[in-house]
Amino acid sequence: xxxxxxxxRLFGRHEHRVAAIYRSVFIDxxxxxxQIGAWVPKARKILEVGCGEGAVTERLVDLYPGADILAIDxxxxxxxxxxxxxxxxxFVQKTVQAVALEQPGQFDLVILSDVIHHVPIAxxxxxxxAVRQTVAPGGSLVFxxxxxxxxxxxxxxxxxxxxxxxxRVHYLDKGAADTLLAEAFGNLPIVAEARVTPWRNNFAMLVxx
Ligand SMILES: C[S@@+](CC[C@H](N)C(=O)[O-])C[C@H]1O[C@@H](n2cnc3c(N)ncnc32)[C@H](O)[C@@H]1O
Numbered sequence: 647x648x649x650x651x652x653x654x655r656l657f658g659r660h661e662h663r664v665a666a667i668y669r670s671v672f673i674d675x676x677x678x679x680x681q682i683g684a685w686v687p688k689a690r691k692i693l694e695v696g697c698g699e700g701a702v703t704e705r706l707v708d709l710y711p712g713a714d715i716l717a718i719d720x721x722x723x724x725x726x727x728x729x730x731x732x733x734x735x736x737f738v739q740k741t742v743q744a745v746a747l748e749q750p751g752q753f754d755l756v757i758l759s760d761v762i763h764h765v766p767i768a769x770x771x772x773x774x775x776a777v778r779q780t781v782a783p784g785g786s787l788v789f790x791x792x793x794x795x796x797x798x799x800x801x802x803x804x805x806x807x808x809x810x811x812x813x814r815v816h817y818l819d820k821g822a823a824d825t826l827l828a829e830a831f832g833n834l835p836i837v838a839e840a841r842v843t844p845w846r847n848n849f850a851m852l853v854x855x
Contacts, residue, residue: 653810662727669701672803673760674843678790678850679705681840682757685852686786689713689755693780695742696720696761700728706757707735716753718745743772746779754785756855762791762826763807763817774830781855789827790842790850793820799845820849827853 657664669675679702689710697703697717706715707730715735717725725737756777765773781787792803794817807815818826827835835853842848 662729665699665727666701668806672792672799672806672845673848675701675705678702678759678842678848679709681842681850682706682788683709685788685838686755689786691753691782692716692755692757693742693745693753694718694757694759695745695777695780696758696764697724697737699723700725700730700737702757702759703728703735703737704730707731710755713755716745718742741776742780743776746776750779751782751785753780754782756781756785756787757790758787759790760792762789762823763815764811764813766814767816770826771829774826778830778855783855785855787831787853787855788850789823789853790848791823792817793847793849794818795847797847800847803847823849823851827851831855 654661654665690713692706692710692713692715694703694706694715694717697719700717703715703717703725713734717735717737718740720739720741722739724739728737758777762770777787794800804815807813824836831853836851837854838852840850842850
């Protein structure tokens with residue numbers, strides 16, 4: 647049983663703020679949101695895969711005032727800490743494989759943020775293939791993850807992921823991410839890349855479907 651959920655619930659009504667402070671040690675989510683908006687200024691229908699408790703979803707709601715957002719995760723805590731207007735957001739416990747079957751090619755923007763290192767290596771290709779099936783023709787995938795480095799901040803990130811979430815995480819390096827995306831989307835799918843503050847470990851890529 648991971649200690650993270652138990653410890654976090656002790657913060658009660660302060661949990662959202664404490665979670666945001668913890669996350670800000672590793673990534674400036676507002677800067678990440680601005681990067682998504684710069685890459686994809688408009689979107690009508692958005693799928694966020696592995697949305698967790700809804701931190702990135704909060705930014706998507708503000709960035710895309712006209713969009714409908716489907717935010718999915720395999721955990722029951724999907725969207726638990728989301729603070730914002732829920733009128734255009736649906737949080738659903740569901741796999742991307744199920745969405746790919748139900749709504750193939752329906753989303754002009756798909757987001758996969760800090761998920762892949764939580765996914766067992768053996769099923770990453772299958773997950774990316776399903777993600778690919780959800781992207782509308784000419785639509786976009788924003789893929790973001792944390793690059794493995796021999797640095798103290800990476801060791802801290804790894805320890806946090808391992809002991810707070812309880813997941814057996816496996817980080818990729820940038821080359822492995824390129825390969826994974828090329829296998830799912832075909833050759834040369836990456837049209838833009840960025841690093842997100844405050845650490846270069848945060849790499850994001852824009853992929854055209
Ligand atoms: C570090 S959290 C990131 C949450 C969110 N994307 C964010 O950036 O705030 C990783 C999330 O990936 C989810 N996840 C792990 N395996 C998954 C899978 N096969 N499909 C969808 N989500 C998955 C976990 O449940 C967890 O919520």
